[in-house]
Amino acid sequence: MILTDEHWPSDLGPVVCVVGARPNFMKMAPILRAFGAHRPALPTLLLHTGQHYDKDMNDRLFADLRLPRPDINLEVGSATHAVQTAEVMKRFEPVLDSQRPSCVLVVGDVNSTLACALVCAKKDVPVVHVEAGLRSHDRAMPEEINRVLTDQIADRLYTTERSALANLTREGVAEERVCFVGNVMIDSLLANREFAQAPAKTLQIAGGDPAVIDDPCGYGVVTLHRPSNVDRSDTLQALLAVLREVSDGLPLVFAMHPRTRANIERFGLGELLRSPRIVVLPPQGYLEMLGLLASAKLVLSDSGGLQEESTALGVPCLTIRENTERPITIEQGTNTLVGADPQAIRRGVDEILSGAGKSGRIPEFWDGRAAERIAADLSAWLLARHAQRVG
Known part of the structure; x- marks a missing residue:
C-alpha cells in the first residue's frame, strides 16, 4: 500500500507508519487517510509489529476503521516487556535497511512505539511521534517510560493538548521540534460515529x-x-x-x-x-x-x-x-x-x-482535523529536509 504522487521526490523514501496494539489502530487510520489525501500525497508503508496478536480482533478493527491491511507484519506476539521490545527491534531493523524510509511515524506509548524508535535512533532514521508529551508522572507505569524515551528520540513531535509542550521543554526537548495538532483519536471517533x-x-x-x-x-x-x-x-x-x-x-x-x-x-x-x-x-x-x-x-x-x-x-x-x-x-x-x-x-x-456529573467541553483542536494538520506539517518538514540535503 505505497501511496505515491508524481510531485513527491522519487529519491525520498516512504513514511513507515507503525502500529502494534489496539489503541494504535484508531490513531493511525485517520493519519493514513490524511496522508493519501494531501497534495502531494505522502508515500506510506504500514507496518504491524504483531504486538496485539488476536487475529479475529485485528481483522475486526481494521475493517471497522477502514484501515488498509498492513504491508508488513512482524508477528512478534506476546511476551514480557523486555522480550517483546527486543523482538520488535530485531525484526524491525531489516525493514529499515530494505525500505530506506524518509522517516518512521509511531503513535502512542505501547512497547512497539519505543522499540521502533530505538532502532531508528541507532540507524539515523528520523522518528515522528504522534501523541507526544503526555505524562502521568508515574514511572511505575511501563507506558510512561515508553512515552518519555520515545519523546527524547523523536525528531518531530505532535501533541494533542497544549500542556504537553511544558512537559517536553522541561525534559529538554526543543520547542521547534514540537507541533500542536490536536487529537487523532477524536478524528476516528467523529469519522465513525455514524457507523x-x-x-x-x-x-x-x-x-x-x-x-x-x-x-x-x-x-x-x-x-x-x-x-x-x-x-x-x-x-x-x-x-x-x-x-x-x-x-x-x-x-x-x-x-x-x-x-x-x-x-x-x-x-x-x-x-x-x-x-x-x-x-x-x-x-x-x-x-x-x-x-x-x-x-x-x-x-x-x-x-x-x-x-x-x-x-x-x-x-x-x-x-x-x-x-x-x-x-x-x-x-x-x-x-x-x-x-x-x-x-x-x-x-x-x-x-x-443526581445530575451533578461533569458536562465538560470539547478541547481545542479536537475537531476531526488533527490528521490533516499532521499531514500538512510533516510533508513540509520532510520536503524542507530533502531540499536542504540535495541543495
Whole structure:
C-alpha cells in the first residue's frame, strides 16, 4: 500500500507508519487517510509489529476503521516487556535497511512505539511521534517510560493538548521540534460515529439481555485491565464488589479484558459479577464500543483512550487510577479520577446519577482535523529536509 504522487521526490523514501496494539489502530487510520489525501500525497508503508496478536480482533478493527491491511507484519506476539521490545527491534531493523524510509511515524506509548524508535535512533532514521508529551508522572507505569524515551528520540513531535509542550521543554526537548495538532483519536471517533453499532444489537449478538440497558436510569460502561487494578486479589475483589453495589442503582455493561477475566477466575471472584444487572461481554470491536459509549450514562474505566472518547462524547467518566497522562480530560472534559477507592467510586456515581456529573467541553483542536494538520506539517518538514540535503 505505497501511496505515491508524481510531485513527491522519487529519491525520498516512504513514511513507515507503525502500529502494534489496539489503541494504535484508531490513531493511525485517520493519519493514513490524511496522508493519501494531501497534495502531494505522502508515500506510506504500514507496518504491524504483531504486538496485539488476536487475529479475529485485528481483522475486526481494521475493517471497522477502514484501515488498509498492513504491508508488513512482524508477528512478534506476546511476551514480557523486555522480550517483546527486543523482538520488535530485531525484526524491525531489516525493514529499515530494505525500505530506506524518509522517516518512521509511531503513535502512542505501547512497547512497539519505543522499540521502533530505538532502532531508528541507532540507524539515523528520523522518528515522528504522534501523541507526544503526555505524562502521568508515574514511572511505575511501563507506558510512561515508553512515552518519555520515545519523546527524547523523536525528531518531530505532535501533541494533542497544549500542556504537553511544558512537559517536553522541561525534559529538554526543543520547542521547534514540537507541533500542536490536536487529537487523532477524536478524528476516528467523529469519522465513525455514524457507523457505531446500536447497544441493544451489541448485547444481543454477545448473548446478553438487551432489556438490561432499558433501565430508566440508563446504563454504565465498565472496562478494567491495568495490572495495578486486576493483578492483586484484594484490589480486584474490592473493585468488583463496588461494581456490584453500583449495579443496584445503574445496570452495567462490562467489556472484559482477557487479563481481567483470567484473574477473576484465578482468584475465584466470579460470583461478584453474577447479577442480572451486570452484563459481561468479551472484548468488543471499535464500532460496538463506540455505540455503547455514546449512549451510556457514565463510564467506569482505567483506560487512557476512554477518558478522551468520553470527553468527546460528553459522557461523564470515572477513571479508576490515581493519575492520568491526559489532564485536559479533567480540566476541560468529563473525566474525574477516583482511584481504586470504593468510597470515591460510589460518591462519583451518586453525583452523576443526581445530575451533578461533569458536562465538560470539547478541547481545542479536537475537531476531526488533527490528521490533516499532521499531514500538512510533516510533508513540509520532510520536503524542507530533502531540499536542504540535495541543495
